[in-house]
Amino acid sequence: MATRRSATQRKSPAASGILLRYRDKDTPYGVTRKTTARLASKLGLTETQVVHVALANLARQTLPQYAPDDGPLTDEQYAAISKLVPQEGFKPTKKLF
Numbered sequence: 001m002a003t004r005r006s007a008t009q010r011k012s013p014a015a016s017g018i019l020l021r022y023r024d025k026d027t028p029y030g031v032t033r034k035t036t037a038r039l040a041s042k043l044g045l046t047e048t049q050v051v052h053v054a055l056a057n058l059a060r061q062t063l064p065q066y067a068p069d070d071g072p073l074t075d076e077q078y079a080a081i082s083k084l085v086p087q088e089g090f091k092p093t094k095k096l097f
Contacts, residue, residue, distance in 0.1 A: 020051065022036065033047075036050055036051070
């Protein structure tokens with residue numbers, strides 16, 4: 001006699017997973033499954049890895065890479081930098097442009 005699995009024993013889908021629907025043709029905003037498979041073969045990756053690489057590249061191109069500065073440096077911070085970095089031969093300035 002077969003036993004039923006309880007809700008806790010059932011394999012649940014990944015909580016953070018997404019559904020990816022491939023396009024019927026390649027466009028600037030989507031690709032076909034065939035294109036993804038060709039990329040995977042060319043790069044020696046799985047199709048899932050190809051999607052992750054593409055998203056990582058898009059994130060690097062689109063999102064800021066560092067947190068914005070809190071504001072201009074204080075006189076104390078300039079003094080600390082001057083102590084750490086030899087100042088001979090340089091003309092100090094507080095503006096870059």
